[in-house]
Every structure is written in C-alpha cells, then in structure tokens.
Amino acid sequence: MKxxxxxxxxxxxxxxxxxxxxxxxxxxxxxxxSTVAHAKILNIDYSLALNLDGVIDILTFKDIPGRNxxxxxxxDEPLFAEDEVHFAGQPxxxxxxxxxxxxxxxxxxxxxxxxxxxxxxxxREAFKEKSxxxxxxxxxxxxxxxxxxxxxxxxxxxxxxxxxxHLYLETQGAYSVPSEKGNIKIYSSTQGPTSxxxxxxxxxxxxxxxxxxxxxxxxxxxxxxxxQATTWAVMTALxxxxxxxxxxxSLNRHDDMRMTGKRHPYDSDFKIGLSEDLxxxxxxxxxxxxxxxxxDLSTAITERTLFHxxxxxxxxxxxxxxxxxxxxxxxxxxxxGFGAPQGMFVIEAAIHKSALEIGVSVEEIQKKNxxxxxxxxxxxxxxxxxxxxxxxxEADKTYQFKKLFAETEKFNSENKxxxxxxxxxxxxxxxxxxNTMMNHARALVHIYQDGSVGISTGAIExxxxxxxxxxxxxxxxxxxxxERIKIETTNTTRVSNxxxxxxxxxxxxNGKATEIAxxxxxxxxxxxxxxxxxxxxxxxxxxxxxxFIDEKxxxxxxxxxxxxxxxxxxxxxxxxxxxxxxxxxxxxxxxGHPFAYHVYGxxxxxxxxxxxxxxxEIDSVKIVHDFGKSMNPLIDNGQIEGALMQGIGWVTMExxxxxxxxxxxxxxxxxxxxxxxxxxxxxxxIKHLESDGHKFAIMxxxxxxxxxxxxxxxxxxxxxxxxxxFNKNYKIIYDSPATPEKVLMSLYNQE
Ligand code: MTE
Ligand code: LUZ
Ligand code: MOS
Numbered sequence: 001m002k003x004x005x006x007x008x009x010x011x012x013x014x015x016x017x018x019x020x021x022x023x024x025x026x027x028x029x030x031x032x033x034s035t036v037a038h039a040k041i042l043n044i045d046y047s048l049a050l051n052l053d054g055v056i057d058i059l060t061f062k063d064i065p066g067r068n069x070x071x072x073x074x075x076d077e078p079l080f081a082e083d084e085v086h087f088a089g090q091p092x093x094x095x096x097x098x099x100x101x102x103x104x105x106x107x108x109x110x111x112x113x114x115x116x117x118x119x120x121x122x123x124r125e126a127f128k129e130k131s132x133x134x135x136x137x138x139x140x141x142x143x144x145x146x147x148x149x150x151x152x153x154x155x156x157x158x159x160x161x162x163x164x165x166h167l168y169l170e171t172q173g174a175y176s177v178p179s180e181k182g183n184i185k186i187y188s189s190t191q192g193p194t195s196x197x198x199x200x201x202x203x204x205x206x207x208x209x210x211x212x213x214x215x216x217x218x219x220x221x222x223x224x225x226x227x228q229a230t231t232w233a234v235m236t237a238l239x240x241x242x243x244x245x246x247x248x249x250s251l252n253r254h255d256d257m258r259m260t261g262k263r264h265p266y267d268s269d270f271k272i273g274l275s276e277d278l279x280x281x282x283x284x285x286x287x288x289x290x291x292x293x294x295x296d297l298s299t300a301i302t303e304r305t306l307f308h309x310x311x312x313x314x315x316x317x318x319x320x321x322x323x324x325x326x327x328x329x330x331x332x333x334x335x336x337g338f339g340a341p342q343g344m345f346v347i348e349a350a351i352h353k354s355a356l357e358i359g360v361s362v363e364e365i366q367k368k369n370x371x372x373x374x375x376x377x378x379x380x381x382x383x384x385x386x387x388x389x390x391x392x393x394e395a396d397k398t399y400q401f402k403k404l405f406a407e408t409e410k411f412n413s414e415n416k417x418x419x420x421x422x423x424x425x426x427x428x429x430x431x432x433x434x435n436t437m438m439n440h441a442r443a444l445v446h447i448y449q450d451g452s453v454g455i456s457t458g459a460i461e462x463x464x465x466x467x468x469x470x471x472x473x474x475x476x477x478x479x480x481x482x483e484r485i486k487i488e489t490t491n492t493t494r495v496s497n498x499x500x501x502x503x504x505x506x507x508x509x510n511g512k513a514t515e516i517a518x519x520x521x522x523x524x525x526x527x528x529x530x531x532x533x534x535x536x537x538x539x540x541x542x543x544x545x546x547x548f549i550d551e552k553x554x555x556x557x558x559x560x561x562x563x564x565x566x567x568x569x570x571x572x573x574x575x576x577x578x579x580x581x582x583x584x585x586x587x588x589x590x591x592g593h594p595f596a597y598h599v600y601g602x603x604x605x606x607x608x609x610x611x612x613x614x615x616x617e618i619d620s621v622k623i624v625h626d627f628g629k630s631m632n633p634l635i636d637n638g639q640i641e642g643a644l645m646q647g648i649g650w651v652t653m654e655x656x657x658x659x660x661x662x663x664x665x666x667x668x669x670x671x672x673x674x675x676x677x678x679x680x681x682x683x684x685x686i687k688h689l690e691s692d693g694h695k696f697a698i699m700x701x702x703x704x705x706x707x708x709x710x711x712x713x714x715x716x717x718x719x720x721x722x723x724x725x726f727n728k729n730y731k732i733i734y735d736s737p738a739t740p741e742k743v744l745m746s747l748y749n750q751e
Pocket of ligand 3: 226337443503
C-alpha cells in the first residue's frame with residue numbers, strides 16, 4: 001500500500017498547524033527570548049512594546065496560575081525565565097498581538113538589562129566545574145579491571161561527535177482554542193500529545209481533562225517534537241486561558257533553530273583491549289554528554305547510549321559511563337537514534353584505531369566480534385537471533401567485500417589526487433522504550449453502521465507512514481478493503497495517557513493495540529454471523545468482505561453484516577490495549593531484558609575524495625537490513641533511505657556552531673548545511689535479510705524508524721580511510737563531522 005498521505009502531500013492539501021483555518025478573533029503569539037547564555041536579569045521594560053497598537057498582552061512567569069515548570073523526567077526547566085537565564089534563546093515572555101507582524105515589532109521594543117555570568121559551552125569544562133544535570137550512570141559486565149592483563153593489545157583514544165539540527169520541514173507550533181467552562185483544545189505539532197496535555201494542565205493549574213490535544217500530522221519530528229513541542233503549546237494555552245481567545249504561534253525558522261535543543265554532542269574517551277587473535281576482551285568508555293541547560297530527555301538518552309555502547313559486538317568485559325554535563329546551551333533533546341549513534345561512533349572509532357595500530361583490517365576485528373545468538377549484551381539481555389552475523393555474511397555474499405576492497409585499492413594506486421575509501425558499518429538497535437513503563441498503547445476502533453471504519457490511536461503521523469501501517473493492520477485483521485478505513489487525528493480525548501510516538505515503536509505499539517481491537521470486533525461479528533445465518537458451530541470467517549461458512553462463501557457481505565449486527569445490538573466499537581510482554585529492567589543492577597527484540601543490519605559505504613579540494617562524493621551505500629517480514633517494503637525502504645541520509649549528514653556537513661558566548665552561529669540554512677539530492681549517494685542498495693520476523697513486531701515487520709540512521713556512521717570511516725590513503729602520515733583524530741574543511745586540513749597535516 002502506498003503512503004495514504006502521498007496524494008494530498010503532493011497536491012499541497014495536507015494540513016499542518018499553519019494550515020488550520022483561523023477562527024475569527026485569533027491572536028498571534030511570539031516568544032521574547034534571552035540574547036545571552038547565562039545572566040541575572042536585572043530589569044525588563046515592556047512598556048514600549050505594550051503601548052504598541054495591536055499588542056494585547058505580554059505574559060511572563062507572573063501570569064502563570066499553576067506552576068512555572070515544564071520539566072518531565074526532572075523538574076528543572078521553567079516555562080519562562082524568572083530572575084536568571086541559562087541559555088541564549090531561553091523564553092522570557094510571550095507577546096500576544098493582533099498579528100504576527102505586530103508581535104515581531106513589539107519584540108524589538110522590549111528593553112532588558114542583564115548581569116552576565118560565567119558561560120560554559122563545553123562538556124569537559126562543565127565536568128571540571130562539577131556542573132551536572134544529575135549523577136552519572138554506568139553499565140558494566142564482566143571484570144574490566146582484571147581483563148586488561150589478558151589483553152595483548154590495549155589502545156586508548158578520544159572520539160567526538162557533533163550536535164545536529166532536526167530541521168523538520170514544519171517548524172514548531174501550536175494553535176489553542178478555548179471553549180466553555182475553561183476547557184481548552186490545543187492543536188499541536190507534537191510527537192507527545194499526552195506530555196503536552198499534562199504540562200499544560202500543570203502550568204495552567206487545571207486538571208488534565210480540561211485540556212484536549214489534537215494532532216493531524218507533523219511535517220517531521222525526528223525526536224525534536226518528543227519533548228520540545230510542549231513549550232509553545234503551553235504558551236498559547238496560557239494566553240487563551242487568560243484572554244478567552246484562540247491563540248496561534250508558528251515559529252519561523254530562525255526562532256526555531258535558536259530556541260530549540262538539538263542532538264547531544266558527545267566528547268568521549270575510550271580504552272579497548274584485544275587478544276592476540278583479535279577478540280575484544282575489554283572496553284571502557286567515558287562519555288561526556290553536552291546536555292545543555294536543563295535535563296529534558298537527557299537521562300533517557302544517556303541510557304540508550306549505554307545500551308548501544310557495544311553496538312553489534314559481544315564484549316565480555318565492559319564499563320561505560322555517561323556524564324550528563326550541564327552547559328549554557330539550549331537543552332539538547334531526542335533525535336533519531338536517541339544517544340545510540342553517539343555510543344556506536346565511539347566503539348567504531350576504538351575498533352578503527354585498533355586495526356590501524358595492529359596493522360590488520362578493520363573488518364577483520366569487526367567480524368570476529370559480532371554478537372551471536374545467546375550471547376549477552378552488557379545490560380543482561382541475550383541476543384535471541386543471529387542477526388548481526390547473518391547480516392554481515394549476507395552483505396559479504398551479496399556485495400562481495402573482497403572485490404569492493406580490491407577495486408578501491410586499484411583505484412587508489414592509479415589515481416594521485418582522487419582517493420576512494422570504504423568501510424563496513426554493522427548496526428544492532430534495541431526496540432522498545434528503554435523505560436519499560438512506557439511500552440503500552442491503546443486503539444479505539446469504531447465500525448459505523450454503513451460498514452466504514454474509524455480508528456484512533458496514540459500514534460503520531462510525522463511522515464513515517466505509521467497511519468498507513470495501522471490501516472494495513474486493520475484491513476488485514478477485519479479482511480476488508482482499506483478504502484473503508486479512516487485513521488482519525490490523534491486526540492487525547494479518544495485515546496488517553498499515550499507514550500510519545502518515538503523509540504521507533506509507534507507502529508509496533510499502536511499497531512498491536514489496533515490488531516487486538518480488530519480481532520475482538522472480528523470475533524464478535526463472526527459469532528453474530530453464525531447466529532444470523534443459522535450456522536452456529538460451523539467455521540465462520542470473513543474474507544474479502546464476504547462471510548464464509550466452512551470455507552464456502554455465503555451471500556452475507558460486510559455492509560449487511562455490520563448493519564444487521566448493529567440492529568441486533570452488537571457492540572461494533574472496541575478499545576484495544578497492548579503492553580509489550582516479557583520486557584523488564586532493574587535499574588539498581590542495570591540488568592534486565594529491556595527490548596522486545598533487536599534490529600540488525602550492515603552497510604558498506606564507498607566514497608571518493610578530491611584530495612585537492614577536500615570535498616567528497618558518496619559512491620554507494622550497500623545495505624543488508626533485517627526488516628523481519630516487511631509489511632510495506634516501499635515505506636520501509638523509504639525509512640532506510642531517509643535515516644541513512646540523516647546519518648550521513650550528521651557525520652559530514654552538518655556542523656552546529658556556537659560561539660564562546662553560547663550564541664548559535666549556524667542559525668539558518670545559509671550557515672547550517674544539510675545534504676541535498678546532489679550529495680546523496682549515487683547508489684543506495686537495500687537488501688532485505690531473509691528472516692522469520694519477530695513475534696513482538698507488528699505483523700512480524702520490525703521497527704525501522706531509527707536503526708538505519710546508524711548506517712550513516714560508515715561514511716565517516718570511509719572518508720577517514722580515503723584521507724589515510726592519500727596522506728600516510730595522517731594521525732586520525734576521531735572528530736565528527738568530517739566537514740570538507742577538516743578533511744582538507746587532514747590531507748596535508750604531516751604531524
Ligand atoms: N520519518 C519521517 N518521515 N519523519 C520523521 O519525523 N521520525 C523518526 C522515524 N522516521 C521521522 C521518520 C523517528 S526519530 C522515529 S522515533 C520514528 O520515525 C517514529 O515513528 P515509528 O515509531 O512509527 O517508526
Ligand atoms: N524516547 C524515550 C525515545 O523516551 N525512550 C526511549 O527509549 C527512546 N528511544 C528512542 C527514541 N526516543
Ligand atoms: Mo525518535 S528520536 O524516538 O522521536
């Protein structure tokens with residue numbers, strides 16, 4: 001099935017926040033934010049702005065009837081700064097005006113005086129100053145301290161990875177509409193409607209049932225709207241509550257880039273030990289996470305870094321620690337991969353370094369250490385499939401590593417100023433929210449008396465086509481045409497207490513809940529059909545919208561069946577609830593079984609480097625990916641391509657730059673570069689690994705949203721290898737992104 005949104009997207013008819021027809025009387029909001037990264041607020045003069053014609057109000061923390069607190073996991077983030085600011089871009093006030101243009105004029109008229117305080121932007125400096133979000137977290141397995149003695153080779157090093165701007169096409173925004181009795185409905189571009197509802201209720205000082213959140217779709221989220229869509233939604237609701245008028249706020253790109261958090265930059269130290277026959281015996285890593293000025297999701301992201309610190313490898317002795325370093329940057333947040341890419345980058349750097357020092361190929365070390373079925377991850381869960389090994393072998397067989405490497409070598413020996421580089425990037429990614437409690441979902445399925453179906457779930461459509469997958473589930477369980485099915489907006493009054501659509505588990509969790517609801521409806525309808533057709537005790541089924549008795553078609557068709565069932569007072573609505581079985585995790589021991597299953601894969605990347613300019617092209621990325629049994633190869637391949645491109649961008653051209661004063665320099669698309677179609681690999685091949693699928697994956701089709709982001713990391717190492725073949729003296733410093741500037745310097749650096 002095609003993405004059900006493809007036609008309306010193409011025609012420009014899909015509705016986003018800024019497309020919702022405005023109700024008359026609508027006001028427009030705009031945040032007034034801090035221009036400095038750390039300071040005491042001495043004085044703010046709003047008078048000129050307030051006097052501007054068309055300015056209705058300027059809301060500050062003083063206007064909050066409830067609590068000035070939007071922190072979720074840790075309550076450490078005010079909605080509006082009170083007497084101090086902790087990052088440039090921190091909201092201080094919310095201007096409400098008759099138009100956005102007036103609000104923008106008013107913003108320029110606000111006068112503020114600061115007393116500057118010391119600014120920290122670097123996680124190492126934060127560490128020295130003991131500036132932390134919370135305590136560090138450590139995972140371990142085996143006996144790291146005694147393991148070093150058994151190692152023939154031991155290497156230490158450093159690896160840095162940069163931040164990343166989400167750059168969803170639709171910027172953040174919300175539209176809040178008051179109704180009677182203090183009730184407020186908020187249209188929000190959020191991945192987490194329940195989170196918006198809960199925080200809005202907290203700030204407005206009302207119960208959750210007073211706040212309704214409705215989401216049609218997002219023009220992309222990528223994690224950036226898991227927690228950080230709340231701010232704007234709550235502000236519009238606050239203004240609606242005070243003025244009893246609809247209030248809209250849709251951020252422009254500059255404001256969005258400046259005020260929102262990004263992927264966490266990491267600065268990490270590693271130590272790796274190998275035996276004579278290249279088995280990794282010991283691995284230790286200290287990750288200095290640049291968390292920004294408040295916790296946001298940093299503790300959860302920390303966790304996923306630790307879960308994936310050994311990527312696809314079995315390592316018997318490890319100790320990995322994340323330090324959550326508090327700096328004066330916008331609070332960093334969820335971004336596709338959620339800390340895993342940062343962890344995987346470091347183990348790949350450690351293996352790369354080991355191979356160069358020992359004088360063996362990187363692939364030999366990688367392959368020797370791939371995790372096998374029944375081997376244990378450092379967090380106690382055992383691999384229940386051989387996906388790491390199988391995807392490696394399948395990639396080798398399909399793409400012929402030897403041949404690819406030989407071609408690269410031949411090219412390099414024949415060319416002086418063009419060099420090719422090649423790398424293999426295995427990936428293992430755990431599916432489930434690492435916080436066990438979050439892994440449940442509900443679906444509300446209505447069959448209407450004409451036989452059409454409306455489905456509500458907690459899933460947010462953000463381009464990943466989760467709505468299409470849910471429609472496929474319902475169509476296949478009820479055995480009716482997908483044309484009869486509509487996926488409703490995601491609304492907290494129809495499906496409540498939802499987890500955000502995140503952790504790649506949106507389709508699994510909400511799909512399974514839909515499956516359960518539809519199975520119950522199917523059971524009720526076939527039972528009724530048995531009675532109606534006086535065929536009780538026989539085997540009744542529905543196939544292709546026709547009722548079958550003992551495998552023979554009857555005259556009873558879907559529409560009539562539904563109508564008659566309704567007349568007979570059978571319930572034709574159902575609420576399904578799904579909670580992932582078997583998962584658990586004990587934080588006091590840091591052991592358990594946190595993931596429903598793992599997704600495995602492998603990517604071979606070839607790049608060509610122009611050694612005069614420092615620019616590079618990506619020739620090909622050849623992937624073997626474990627989809628289980630993909631329920632929609634078109635959509636799933638699209639997820640691989642999109643995630644791959646985002647991963648490649650992260651390690652190549654996407655460079656977030658803050659100056660020492662903590663001001664974002666890469667604050668527009670002129671200074672923050674993302675890959676375009678010309679930069680995309682000339683050739684992307686995606687081979688589906690043959691497997692049975694996993695019982696906890698929806699229709700045996702494994703989650704696909706985040707894991708392939710990590711294939712992009714391969715491009716970093718392919719580029720390094722190309723540099724190395726030009727400049728034999730190049731001492732690799734693992735410092736991602738490998739921007740053309742950095743690459744150019746590396747090509748001619750002789751130290
Ligand atoms: N694909 C598109 N087109 N847009 C997005 O915002 N987000 C990604 C991924 N794919 C995203 C996307 C992220 S970060 C996640 S967690 C998953 O989709 C969430 O959706 P799922 O759980 O339904 O896979
Ligand atoms: N969000 C979250 C996530 O709260 N928990 C997770 O485990 C997770 N994983 C990936 C992306 N978002
Ligand atoms: Mo994705 S980072 O889990 O929204």
